[in-house]
Amino acid sequence: MSHNELEQLRKQLDDVNLQILELINKRAEMVQEIGQIKYKQGMKVFDPVREREMLNQLIENNQGPFENKTVEHLFKEIFKAGVELLELDHRKALLV
C-alpha cells in the first residue's frame, strides 16, 4: 500500500517538476522581452535594486516549508540564469 502511495506521490512530483519548468521558461521569455526594451533604451540589464525588491516580495509571501534563505538562494540562481541568457542573446545580436 505504501509502495503505491510512493509511486503516486512520485507521479505528482513529476507533474509539479514540469509545471516549474514551464514557469521558469515563461519567466525567461519575459526577462528576454524586458531585456530588449532595456537595450533599446540604453538601460543596464542587471538592476540590483530591482532584484532586491523581488527577493523581498518573495520572502514576504513565503509560506514555507522552505525557509526564507532557501527561497532567496533558489531565486538568486533563477535570476542569475536570466541575466546570463540576456548576455548570451546580446552577444548573438552583436555577431549578426
Add this chain to the structure above:
Amino acid sequence: MSHNELEQLRKQLDDVNLQILELINKRAEMVQEIGQIKYKQGMKVFDPVREREMLNQLIENNQGPFENKTVEHLFKEIFKAGVELLELDHRKALLV
C-alpha cells in the same frame, strides 16, 4: 510608452515569481511526504537514480529559452534544497 510597457512586464514577472514560489513550496511539501514514507520503510532518502530520471524527463520536456544545462543546474539546486529540508526534519524528529 516603453516605460509603461516595462512596468507592465515587471508586474507580470512578479506574478510569475510568486507562482514559482508556490510551486517550489508545494514540491517541498511533497518531498516531505515522500521522505516520511521512506523513513518508515527504512529507505534512503537520497536516490541518485530517481534524481537522474527526473532530470532526464525535464530535459526531454524543455522547450527553452533556457538551455538544458541551465534547467539541469536550477533543478539540481531545487532537489538539493529538498534533501536538506528532509535532513532538517529528520534531525528535529530525533530531538523530540
